[in-house]
Amino acid sequence: MRPTRPLPGSLVQRYHGWKATTFADNAAWYRRLATEGQRPRVMVISCCDSRVHVTSIFGAEQGEFFIHRNIANLVPPYEPDGLRHGTSAAIEYAVTSLKVSQIMVLGHSQCGGVKGCDEMCSGNAPALEAKDSFVGRWMDLLRPGWEKVQAIPDDAERREALEKEAVLTSIDNLMTFPFVVDAVQAGNLALHGLWNDIVEGTLEGYDAATDRFSQI
Structure with a gap:
């Protein structure tokens, strides 16, 4: 039973x-x-965090957004190895079947997954280092991002920087998928990197020209 x-x-x-x-x-x-x-024009890749309510932020109704959520809104690199890849499958379906014209990667403040990554990479979370930790092995995707911000001494500032690195890591990994590259180069798909401050309700967008996040 x-x-x-x-x-x-x-x-x-x-x-x-x-x-x-x-x-x-x-x-x-x-x-x-x-x-x-369904005919959604937008795919959203966001965190599982219950405090991040994507449809409320954008006032979306049923049928508007194709939403995929995972720990720390991460996209893995393109790896056609025959294993099960839920995030990659969702991206493939959104781009090749639904023909979405926008993909938004939405990170957020006070992200527990990012905090865990920071603690793990700093040597302060041995449980996440274990080979059988699903969270730890998932957050390994962000380890290169942590190496970029590890020198920031203030915990809050470092973790916010790492939250934004999670968004950029996902954007970079999206561009390892051949069908994403084809759609972007054809002008049929636009990628957006966003970060939401859940305390203030503000939204920041990544500007590739300045390589910075700024408030929308």
Whole structure:
């Protein structure tokens, strides 16, 4: 027997509230999405962090964004090795099947994954160094970024810099996917690097011309 249990009553109540209001008010739109399929123009790669609510930040409705979330909004490099790559699969589907015209990589402040990477690379998180740590091996993707910012003495400043390095690492790794490169060079796809301060609600975008993040 599988170890599943019924939903807590509080979640059931919230579902029925949504069904009776938001869904009921937009039933025709939901039916259209179901029958005609999705046509999102934007893919968002963001962190799993529950404090980052992508659709709220941009006021998006159902069907507008194709969203993939993982620890620290990281994109691995293109590695067609026959293994299972959830992030890479999502990117392939978004670009080659959905034909999205924008990919946004959205990082954020106080990122737990980035903090873990900083502690691991500093030698202060031995559990993440273990070979069987999924989080640790995932955050190895950001180790080169940490090497760029490790000399920053202030913890908060270093981690914010590393959060932004996570965004840039993902942008760079996106450009290792042949189908992403083809779409970008053809002018059919634009990549965007963003960082959200969850305390202030501000959003910064990366400017390749200045190699800096600045407030939008």
